Amino acid sequence: MIVKVGFDYEDDIEYMICPAKVGRNINRLQEEFWDWLFDRQNQHPYWFEEEEEGNVTYGVSYRTDAFIYWLNKVKYNKGKNVARFIEVPKTLPKKTIRF
Template sequence: MIIKVGFDYEDDMEYIKCPAKVGRKINQLQWGFWEWLYDRNNEHGYWFEEEEDGHINYGVSYRTDAFIYWLNNIKFKKGKIVARLIETPKTQPKKAIRF
């Protein structure tokens, strides 16, 4: 199944290819990804720090590759690739999500 992933701008989009059983639950999976991504106990490469008035603020910077990493290595960690980024889909996306 092809999933269209949109960002802030209308023309800024990427595509994920995944099995239908993953694609059908993509919205629920997105919420699980956000819970993992924003959990300060998780050491991942998407954190950044900004200092403001002597205080350190934490944020995240990510694109679709972070979601795919989470799907393949955290959520479905059986050693099988369940999602991958594709350049241009050959068929119309069945679902869409936004980050």
């Protein structure tokens, strides 16, 4: 199943492909991903920190690759990837999510 992933701007779009069983639950999976992404206990490569006037703040910087990483390495970590990034879909997306 092809999933369209939108960001802040209307023309800022990426696509991923995954099995239908994953795609059917994409909205729930997105919520689980956010819980994982923003949990400071999770060491992942999407954290960044800024220091301003002696105060350190943490944030995340991510795109579709982070969601795909989470699907493949955290949620469905059985050794076989369930999702991958695609440049240009050959068919219309069945689902759309926004970050």
